[in-house]
Amino acid sequence: MVFSSLFFIFAFLPITVILYYLFGNHLKNIILLTASLFFYAWGEPVYVLLMCTSIMVNYCICILLGRGKASRRKRKFLLIISLAFNLGCLAYFKYFGMIMSTIGSIGNWNLNIGTPALPIGISFYTFQILSYVIDVYRGKIKSQKNLTLLSLYITMFPQLVAGPIVNYGDIELQLAHRKMTFKKFASGLRRFLCGLAKKVLLANNIGLLWSEVKAMQSIEISVLMSWLGIIAFTLQIYFDFSGYSDMAIGLGKMFGFRFKENFQYPYISQSISEFWRRWHISLGSWFKEYVYIPFGGNRVGKWKMIRNLFLVWFLTGLWHGASWNFVLWGLYFGTLILMEKLFLQKSMIRWPKAIRHIYLLMFVVIGWVFFEFSNLTDILNFLQIMFGVGDNPIIDSQAIIKLKTYICLYILCIIAASPWPKKLALLFKRIHFKIYRLAINLYYCLLMFLSTAYIVSSTYNPFIYFRF
Structure with missing residues (x-):
């Protein structure tokens, strides 16, 4: 089940909200937990058992x-068991096919072994479980003795299948005690509608162009068409994922939770690090707290810092995926960040802001090529087309159309990916508050109408991050 489906918007969510608020505080967690398990089982009923097993083992x-009274050795042994179980499940379901394919290619063997279906959201909920276990081991938080509350933390449907990744310590108090108000619910509903509009009105529509370009033969793609396509994907993946995060944060508010932000206008950045x-x-x-810092971060000398950076x-x-192109994509950004840390950052301060921004966008757009093509040959071919290497035309009539x-x-x-709409709305709110209230209510009604109309009329509704 996806948030941008008619069943979710007009059946699952209203029924869950009504039951949640109708039965009050004493049953709210049971209702939300039941709804979350139903939400996950809607798409993959078998893998609910896997998730429940993970909850019980880690509980x-x-x-x-x-x-x-547990000794230090026993505590470390228990941590190792948890890491082995959780990472073992993740490795088997997500990376088994990649591992066997790599072994087969190295040894020139034909390993036609069936790969298991990937449970939706396993990367997200596994990381949440690991953060909980590690924090308990560190003594940062106390273990949750109430199985219902721990299960709710892991299975909560707003952020179950595509994040954001929520640390247990951030919502520990909210799980047991949270104040539900109409103001918070309304704020959450508005945030949900913004995310829904990002997803179905922006991401889906601009994504259609990229799907057309990606399906073309390389000899048919002009330089201009390649840039139009990859910039379309650059915008699609942002609105797809940030839209989902907005919907998750909004849904959390509707049920009394406050999740941390997952995106802060990344395309206005002026460096890769930013x-x-x-x-x-x-x-x-997550990677900073549970991998980079435990290995010493940048406090262990230059060479170990480089090791830690590339490990992360x-x-x-x-x-992000069981394919070597994702590893290449990660190392690509790791190299750029290392270059900024070692020598580029000091000189970049003197660059004009426009140049820094162009630098950022250029390398990010190139990075999405590594992300989107699984085959190294396809990656190199598309990059060659982008930069005019080869016989492809610079501009053609199809690209102009x-x-x-x-x-x-x-x-x-581009406007929606910047903070300017929000700034202008706040300015308008200060100048004409009464008109603003009327206008903003009409605006959200319009978003709901247009989003629903699109969902009814279109069959193109992918969630890019569902595959991770």
Whole structure:
């Protein structure tokens, strides 16, 4: 089940909200947990058992970790068991095919072994479980003895299948005690509608252009067409994922939770380092807290810092998918960030802001080529077309037609990816508050109407990050 489906918007969500608020505080967690399990089972009923098994295993481990009498050796042994179980499940379901394919190619063997279906959201909920177990081991939080509350933390449907990754400590108090008000619910509903509009009105429509370009034969793609296509994907993946995060944060508010932001206008950044502080913030924070810092971060000398940086970016790439192009994509950004840390950052301060911004956008757009093509040959071919290497024409009539067709949507997406709409809305709010209230209510009604109309009329509704 996806958030941008008619069943979710007009059946699942209203029924869940009504039951949640109708039965009050004493049953709210049971209702939300039941709804979350139903939500996950809607698409993959078998893998609910896997998730429930993970919850039970880690619940028992953390109960044992939480006992004050446990020795240091026993605590470390329990942590190793948890890491082996959780990462083992993730490796089997997500990376088994990649591992066997790599072994087969190295040994020139034909390993036709069936690969298991990938459980939706396994990367996200596994990382949440790991953060909980590690924090209990560190003594940063206490183990949760209430199985219902721990299960709710892991299975909560707003952020179950595509994040943001929520640390247990951030919502520990909210799980047991949270204040539900009409103001918070209304704020959450508005945030949900913004995310829904980002997804179905912007991401889906601009994504159609990229799907057309990607399906073309390389000899048919002009230089202009290649740039139009990859810029379309650059915008699509932002509105797809940030739209989902907005919907998740909004849904969380509707049920009384406050999740941290996952995106902060990444395309206005002026360095690669800044971009990754603004893009998928919850994942970057997870790797920083549970991999980079434990290995010493940047406090262990230059060479070990380089090792730590590449380890994080290797794992970041691998987390995104069971294909070597994702690893290449991660190491590509790791190399750029290392260059900025070692020598580029000092000189970049003297660059004009426009040049820094062009530098950022150029390398990010190139990075999405590594992300989107799984075959190294396809990656190199597309990059060659982008930079005019080969016999492909610079401009062709088909590219001109596409540019004319999509130019207004490009402009709308670029404006929507910046903080200016929000700034102008706040300025208008201060100047004409009463008119603002009327206008903003009409605006959200319009978003709901247009989004629903699109969902009814279109069959193109992918979620890019569902495959991770």
